[in-house]
Amino acid sequence: MSVQERKQRERAERERLIVATARELAEQQGWDAVTTRRLAERIEYSQPVLYSHFRGKREIIGAVALQGASEMAVAMRAATAAADGPRERVAALARAYLDFAARNPAVYDALFQLDGGLAYAREDTPAPLKDAFAALLETLGEVAGDGVDPGLFTETFWASLHGLATLTREGRLPPEHTERRVQMLVDRLAMA
Amino acid sequence: MSVQERKQRERAERERLIVATARELAEQQGWDAVTTRRLAERIEYSQPVLYSHFRGKREIIGAVALQGASEMAVAMRAATAAADGPRERVAALARAYLDFAARNPAVYDALFQLDGGLAYAREDTPAPLKDAFAALLETLGEVAGDGVDPGLFTETFWASLHGLATLTREGRLPPEHTERRVQMLVDRLAMA
């Protein structure tokens, strides 16, 4: 049995290698540069090996997205834990969100811009995605305001952050004054 | 000279046909389906003809984007003109924006999601883009609040709308309650 177990371990290890390599390549040169040929070459296997782990490129993007969601949740919780008071927590959360998006553009794209074949906002949504949303909700629920559904408020606030993140990164918004825009969102949306 | 003029007219007409066909195909089957081969076949010319009008696929996307920007500006001004009071105008603007994005997803993608090779938020930004932003500014400038730069406020509000539009369309936000989210943005961001 030990042989089978070893093979299974090696297989899992190789799968991790694929995801890590795809992510690395995407961060270095953008997702367009992540082709099955290049990816296969980097992991030193032939293309078909990729397809024994994932249905296709889409699923690889999805795997990177799930990894990113977990890290993002950690980053957001760390940021809010270090802040005092609801309002400060919201500000810290927003900055952590935008900071993550700016530092990991490829991962952010995998999560919210590209099609990774993942289900969002449903019962069968993968746990890491639900948890990332939960991390938002924990802090934002405090400042939803009276009679306002915390989930709905979180969705709206999240959408605003997402718009800021994407438009800024693609140069559709001037890069300066980002902090002032964030501050404005926090000041006006958060009720506390 | 008349012959040259006729040819020039026909050439311009064909260029319009290319843009219209690309847009139509994109709305029907998504931008992925807009390949140079399919596009060429639909306009009943060979592929190289496309390249005598545009540098490449990117420029075709850009042309659709500019067309869309003009239409969007018209739609937003029409919506705000029919509303009384600053706050109502903002609400009408927001609805018009999201309505346009929902009804013309491919055009919206060309404008804000894909790379059409256009310059945004600069002096050399094409006029239609500047004008679309101006249409936003006309209404949003009224409710920026005391001591707040109208441009900065417009950018922030726009980003929020953009986030709502994209996340909703890709199923990352549940489709219901869209109206309540918009209302929340208007209520809290607009100062008037």
Add this chain to the structure above:
DNA sequence: CTCCATTGTCTAGCGGTGCTAGGGTCGGAT
């Protein structure tokens, strides 16, 4: 009217993409 040059268009092809069929090799079980 003939010839030439320019303009316009097409066919064919290059290097790339995601993905897969089919064959060979190698190791564990009998």
Add this chain to the structure above:
DNA sequence: ATCCGACCCTAGCACCGCTAGACAATGGAG
């Protein structure tokens, strides 16, 4: 020792964006 199955690779499919080069049609000059 032999078999068998799991594993992986080579080769190739249909498609992509884009372009070189051949060919035909057209307008102007002699």
